[in-house]
Amino acid sequence: MARTIGSHGPKTMEAIRKAGLKLIYEHGFEAMSLRQLASEVGIQVGSLYNHITTKEDLLYDLIKAHMDDLFAQFDEVRAEGRDKGPVERMRDFIAFHVTYHILRKREVFIGYSELRSLEPNHYEEIVALRRQYERHLIDILRQGEALDLFRCGDASVAAYGILSMLTGVCTWFRPHGRLSKEQVISTYSDLVLNGLMPPSR
Amino acid sequence: MARTIGSHGPKTMEAIRKAGLKLIYEHGFEAMSLRQLASEVGIQVGSLYNHITTKEDLLYDLIKAHMDDLFAQFDEVRAEGRDKGPVERMRDFIAFHVTYHILRKREVFIGYSELRSLEPNHYEEIVALRRQYERHLIDILRQGEALDLFRCGDASVAAYGILSMLTGVCTWFRPHGRLSKEQVISTYSDLVLNGLMPPSR
Amino acid sequence: MARTIGSHGPKTMEAIRKAGLKLIYEHGFEAMSLRQLASEVGIQVGSLYNHITTKEDLLYDLIKAHMDDLFAQFDEVRAEGRDKGPVERMRDFIAFHVTYHILRKREVFIGYSELRSLEPNHYEEIVALRRQYERHLIDILRQGEALDLFRCGDASVAAYGILSMLTGVCTWFRPHGRLSKEQVISTYSDLVLNGLMPPSR
Amino acid sequence: MARTIGSHGPKTMEAIRKAGLKLIYEHGFEAMSLRQLASEVGIQVGSLYNHITTKEDLLYDLIKAHMDDLFAQFDEVRAEGRDKGPVERMRDFIAFHVTYHILRKREVFIGYSELRSLEPNHYEEIVALRRQYERHLIDILRQGEALDLFRCGDASVAAYGILSMLTGVCTWFRPHGRLSKEQVISTYSDLVLNGLMPPSR
DNA sequence: CATGAATGAGGCTTCATTCAT
DNA sequence: CATGAATGAAGCCTCATTCAT
Structure with missing residues (x-):
């Protein structure tokens, strides 16, 4: 997991993990789309990849x-x-x-x-x-x-x-x-x- | 579930259920694609819909x-x-x-x-x-x-x-x-x- | 979905090859997108995959x-x-x-x-x-x-x-x-x- | 081409040109990504834009x-x-x-x-x-x-x-x-x- | 200058489903 | 019944580019 060091980076990463936890729990990993995840976090889909690799x-x-x-x-x-x-x-x-x-x-x-x-x-x-x-x-x-x-x-x-x-x-x-x-x-x-x-x- | 009654229909339906059971168990329902299922049964994807509705x-x-x-x-x-x-x-x-x-x-x-x-x-x-x-x-x-x-x-x-x-x-x-x-x-x-x-x- | 004006099987494949030849020649393989290709052929992007594998x-x-x-x-x-x-x-x-x-x-x-x-x-x-x-x-x-x-x-x-x-x-x-x-x-x-x-x- | 004059700027620009030459030759211009280029130079993608405009x-x-x-x-x-x-x-x-x-x-x-x-x-x-x-x-x-x-x-x-x-x-x-x-x-x-x-x- | 993070568009590919043949 | 081809939405991921720090 790429944990980037930056100013508001860690906060975003934490938000991703939190939203991911919630969505995977609710819908399952396969059923959770990165669209959903990004929208839950409040960023664009592509931006997720500044924090996760996959x-x-x-x-x-x-x-x-x-x-x-x-x-x-x-x-x-x-x-x-x-x-x-x-x-x-x-x-x-x-x-x-x-x-x-x-x-x-x-x-x-x-x-x-x-x-x-x-x-x-x-x-x-x-x-x-x-x-x-x-x-x-x-x-x-x-x-x-x-x-x-x-x-x-x-x-x-x-x-x-x-x-x-x-x-x-x-x-x-x-x-x-x-x-x-x-x-x-x-x-x-x-x-x-x-x-x-x-x-x- | 549309269980069509015909000559070799029931056999196909049984094959679908069997293959479905196997694939869902192995990969999960979300992760199983109807392509996989059809291929496991030995028919084309479209043909599945002669036996299942969804x-x-x-x-x-x-x-x-x-x-x-x-x-x-x-x-x-x-x-x-x-x-x-x-x-x-x-x-x-x-x-x-x-x-x-x-x-x-x-x-x-x-x-x-x-x-x-x-x-x-x-x-x-x-x-x-x-x-x-x-x-x-x-x-x-x-x-x-x-x-x-x-x-x-x-x-x-x-x-x-x-x-x-x-x-x-x-x-x-x-x-x-x-x-x-x-x-x-x-x-x-x-x-x-x-x-x-x-x-x- | 109702099939739009167009062609069946081999005819579509031939259209894809022809359009592919043209677009690759004009823009290069990397620069040609499947969107372009599909649109040139007159089908949806996903439909290309009924004819090509990649x-x-x-x-x-x-x-x-x-x-x-x-x-x-x-x-x-x-x-x-x-x-x-x-x-x-x-x-x-x-x-x-x-x-x-x-x-x-x-x-x-x-x-x-x-x-x-x-x-x-x-x-x-x-x-x-x-x-x-x-x-x-x-x-x-x-x-x-x-x-x-x-x-x-x-x-x-x-x-x-x-x-x-x-x-x-x-x-x-x-x-x-x-x-x-x-x-x-x-x-x-x-x-x-x-x-x-x-x-x- | 913005050739910024600075302390170690020209050296970076030279590195970019050299790496660009290599990567474009090897993979083609369309196929070369700026990520690749930056990584070959040893800087971040965003930093490229201190030296090139496009x-x-x-x-x-x-x-x-x-x-x-x-x-x-x-x-x-x-x-x-x-x-x-x-x-x-x-x-x-x-x-x-x-x-x-x-x-x-x-x-x-x-x-x-x-x-x-x-x-x-x-x-x-x-x-x-x-x-x-x-x-x-x-x-x-x-x-x-x-x-x-x-x-x-x-x-x-x-x-x-x-x-x-x-x-x-x-x-x-x-x-x-x-x-x-x-x-x-x-x-x-x-x-x-x-x-x-x-x-x- | 360099960085990390953001964007929005777009990449290729797969999906479930429909339907004429 | 089976087929193959079509659809449109959606999948994950990468892209070039921008910008506050």
């Missing part, structure tokens, strides 16, 4: 930035969880994941649904990052199993299931709806942790 | 057929579960949902991701059907709570979570991969049922 | 057809010259070359000046054909030298020189101008043959 | 400079040839023309092939200069005919032919190839002079 590149830029943010924020959670047990780590993970996915629902949605519009190189890079993130959850599950605190049939299956469940939140959660973020986190934490813990003790 | 209409046709199938098959499960308790009904639901989503992963995927390409009327219709389906799960949860067999914070939240988890299967499950369908069903059944049942006291 | 491909088509014609006509001259001596063969070559270049001045001009706009593969193919044609002239010169009828310093240099001279005709010759085609042929035949024949001994 | 004006500048050089150098040849006979003048002309066209092949090529991209005024001016140059050759031919040393059917036809032949050198001559410049000059001098001189004496 339509695909804008998509990559948005997704990559989202992944970077995800990791940056998640790293703090991980750092704090260094000495905690798997139950607490899982609770932290759920709280973090749900929070991030509620606050950044558009980035997250795009990050899943528009992956296939990325060029092979970009696609591979993002998928690798996603796998890395998933592995953190699998680690927690494995740790729990080793300590006989969790019992999940297959760690990856469970991890994928939990991630799907938590991620689904960004398709239906409404910021000022009936349920608060905390309620969702609590419901899912119970569901998951009860689900993982062996029923008989 | 590109959007083909999409609707595919999604609607998928929803009809889903309900047709689900109705059998429901009929059999009339006298069962919520635990067993849940088990059946999970087995059914996972099975269907593994076998019809392309239809299911399209049914979620390309909804926004439907015209308003079609969109509303499909979303209504989907809600109806979700309500079945919510019913099971409510029944379980009433009998004090389940304890889920909020029934819809739990339902959405469970559905997301189970549906996610069609993004990662590989037919001849490491895990069998039965293993997945078993893992998820345990996870969900343990998650729902109050920890033994 | 702008470059139209250029290649025109040049290739011209080369094929050149060879087809030249083969007759060669066949007739099988038993002739180099002097007469040279006379025939000059007459043929000048005639063809006067009658097909636009094709010839394009065939030289727009070569660089061809894709590598097409470029190589045409250049190879051109070389093959040049070799005929070199052969005549070599035969003349072997029989001690011609004396040219270096056969290729002479050949290139003669070809340049004869080809130049299509930049300045005007069909109904001061000079007839026959006068040009006669002038150049004398110039070349005298030039090649060793000064009287 | 893309077309750069072309004119290059062609005009080439014509001026051609005349400047040719004037020396003419001055020296004031008292010589047509044969020696022709020899000098050939040597000069070939030498110049070999050394300045890019300018010469552009001066022929990109004329049509000039604005009408510029076009007329350059064509007039070219005609003036051609007239020198015609003069030599006429002088030779008057002295009964040359016999060319039609002086202009012969002149155009000779010029085409000599000019063609810049399309195929390779500086360090099989043939030296002197060989080419010698071959063409013989060809032309033999061609012009009446065979029987």
Whole structure:
């Protein structure tokens, strides 16, 4: 992504990213035209190319930035969880994941649904990052199993299931709806942790 | 959808639906061109219009057929579960949902991701059907709570979570991969049922 | 949409080739826009693509057809010259070359000046054909030298020189101008043959 | 052409002319973009306009400079040839023309092939200069005919032919190839002079 | 002088759709 | 039914040029 350095340049670039995020979320990447994007930003179509190199590149830029943010924020959670047990780590993970996915629902949605519009190189890079993130959850599950605190049939299956469940939140959660973020986190934490813990003790 | 009845017409229409399913799944509805579709079927673009009325209409046709199938098959499960308790009904639901989503992963995927390409009327219709389906799960949860067999914070939240988890299967499950369908069903059944049942006291 | 005045299939393609020849000759390949071309033909821009695959491909088509014609006509001259001596063969070559270049001045001009706009593969193919044609002239010169009828310093240099001279005709010759085609042929035949024949001994 | 006088301005202008010459020669005037040009020079596109007024004006500048050089150098040849006979003048002309066209092949090529991209005024001016140059050759031919040393059917036809032949050198001559410049000059001098001189004496 | 950003026109190409044959 | 050719809108992107900083 060509981030040009100039006087009112960065402001335009930021406007493009913001409008792009909105339009891609609303219509999908393929369905969003650069005409729409430019008009939303308030410039001519050709002017977009003073800031981006390609339509695909804008998509990559948005997704990559989202992944970077995800990791940056998640790293703090991980750092704090260094000495905690798997139950607490899982609770932290759920709280973090749900929070991030509620606050950044558009980035997250795009990050899943528009992956296939990325060029092979970009696609591979993002998928690798996603796998890395998933592995953190699998680690927690494995740790729990080793300590006989969790019992999940297959760690990856469970991890994928939990991630799907938590991620689904960004398709239906409404910021000022009936349920608060905390309620969702609590419901899912119970569901998951009860689900993982062996029923008989 | 104009389903013309003729000598080799139905065969062509079936080929179009099959090719459409494949191409939309692979590239997305917006990204699939009717040229691609015609070429996959082995006819000229113009000939498509002897079988479909509109590109959007083909999409609707595919999604609607998928929803009809889903309900047709689900109705059998429901009929059999009339006298069962919520635990067993849940088990059946999970087995059914996972099975269907593994076998019809392309239809299911399209049914979620390309909804926004439907015209308003079609969109509303499909979303209504989907809600109806979700309500079945919510019913099971409510029944379980009433009998004090389940304890889920909020029934819809739990339902959405469970559905997301189970549906996610069609993004990662590989037919001849490491895990069998039965293993997945078993893992998820345990996870969900343990998650729902109050920890033994 | 109702079809406007116009032509069907092959007729349209022929119109495109004709208009393309004219416009490329007048403005150059790069400078000719498909808008211009379509408007000259009397169809919409997009309709061009029912007949051509690419702008470059139209250029290649025109040049290739011209080369094929050149060879087809030249083969007759060669066949007739099988038993002739180099002097007469040279006379025939000059007459043929000048005639063809006067009658097909636009094709010839394009065939030289727009070569660089061809894709590598097409470029190589045409250049190879051109070389093959040049070799005929070199052969005549070599035969003349072997029989001690011609004396040219270096056969290729002479050949290139003669070809340049004869080809130049299509930049300045005007069909109904001061000079007839026959006068040009006669002038150049004398110039070349005298030039090649060793000064009287 | 705005030739701004400043500290490092002339150096930039010179770089632009040099890069322009190269790129126009390689890709053609229409195909060369100012982006390419700026990048070759190592500045931004907008900065070009501190040195040139228009893309077309750069072309004119290059062609005009080439014509001026051609005349400047040719004037020396003419001055020296004031008292010589047509044969020696022709020899000098050939040597000069070939030498110049070999050394300045890019300018010469552009001066022929990109004329049509000039604005009408510029076009007329350059064509007039070219005609003036051609007239020198015609003069030599006429002088030779008057002295009964040359016999060319039609002086202009012969002149155009000779010029085409000599000019063609810049399309195929390779500086360090099989043939030296002197060989080419010698071959063409013989060809032309033999061609012009009446065979029987 | 150089720069980055803006413009508006236009580049080639593809799109879904129509319809006479 | 299938075809091929037509349409007009729209796709992404590049163009030469201008101008405030």
